[in-house]
Amino acid sequence: MTQDVPEDDDxxxxxxxxxxxxxxxxxxxxxxxxxxxxxLADCDGCSAVLEQFRTTVAVTGTLAQDDxxxxxxxxxxxxxxxxxxxxxxxPPA
Amino acid sequence: MVMAGDAAVVEALRRGDEQAFAExxxxxxxxxxxxxxxxxxxxxxVGDVVQETWIAVLRGIDRFEGRSSLRTWVVSILxxxxxxxxxxxxxxxxxxxxxxxxxxxxxxxxxxxxxxDGEYPGHWxxxxxxxxxxxxxxxxxxxxxxxxAQAVAALPESQRAVITLRDVDGWTGPEVAAALxxxxxxxxVLLHRARAKVxxxxxxxxxxxxxxxx
Ligand SMILES: [Zn+2]
Numbered sequence: 244m245t246q247d248v249p250e251d252d253d254x255x256x257x258x259x260x261x262x263x264x265x266x267x268x269x270x271x272x273x274x275x276x277x278x279x280x281x282x283l284a285d286c287d288g289c290s291a292v293l294e295q296f297r298t299t300v301a302v303t304g305t306l307a308q309d310d311x312x313x314x315x316x317x318x319x320x321x322x323x324x325x326x327x328x329x330x331x332x333x334p335p336a
Numbered sequence: 337m338v339m340a341g342d343a344a345v346v347e348a349l350r351r352g353d354e355q356a357f358a359e360x361x362x363x364x365x366x367x368x369x370x371x372x373x374x375x376x377x378x379x380x381x382v383g384d385v386v387q388e389t390w391i392a393v394l395r396g397i398d399r400f401e402g403r404s405s406l407r408t409w410v411v412s413i414l415x416x417x418x419x420x421x422x423x424x425x426x427x428x429x430x431x432x433x434x435x436x437x438x439x440x441x442x443x444x445x446x447x448x449x450x451x452x453d454g455e456y457p458g459h460w461x462x463x464x465x466x467x468x469x470x471x472x473x474x475x476x477x478x479x480x481x482x483x484x485a486q487a488v489a490a491l492p493e494s495q496r497a498v499i500t501l502r503d504v505d506g507w508t509g510p511e512v513a514a515a516l517x518x519x520x521x522x523x524x525v526l527l528h529r530a531r532a533k534v535x536x537x538x539x540x541x542x543x544x545x546x547x548x549x550x
Contacts, residue, residue: 255458257449260442264528268509288463292442295467297537302471302484303503310480312366318383321356322361322390329394330352 374496375418436471443536499530
């Protein structure tokens, strides 16, 4: 793909890379979003980076599957103990 | 955002319903531990933070007004508990400041972009190329997850808290900003910096052996 000669209000790749999270969050004003979309249509490098950010978000999301932080029985009992003590000390409503 | 059912759960807790407490503990526990680990180092300290958080939640339950969701409120309490413990361990930076800007542009070194004298200033010198391997493919998944977990663990605490809530636990930007007591804009800056570093770690992992990072 050939790159058009940039015009004055076109975004640079540096700007696009800094705006990717805003773009994915849909937090850009319409005019800026349109400029970014135009840039992406023409720029394979920035399109690759956008895809890499999307993949990064997806892979980070899989960390929720790790079970190192699941509630174990000992901790559950400790926390229920906390609740019982709190409940017993509580003045009746 | 107030979740449907929050009001019922809070009512049950106020009545002393142990089953309701057990359920909410079960539901929030992994998330609370993930966030706590951004502030304190040892597993024991993480357990302490989570326990102190539940004590504070119960003590404050009559003050919960439902203006935020229950989980937002619980996490904001956890962050306070964790921060005061981290202060005792004397390793914390002011959370509301963004911290120094990172080098380069979202993880790309300045040499990746053309200077003012280039043909197209601010555009790529060598454009990145798509990752050829799919990091979510099953053969790679375990290894890739370890790389990402390590990259997240290495982040400064504010970036780590934001990326954990947004990308691991799936919160919205406004929810994260409310729980951490920062502006939505700053929340997004921290998220972008965090994602940039995780992307860089993934890039190094996926292009290892290809001779050049994409
Ligand atoms: Zn570009």
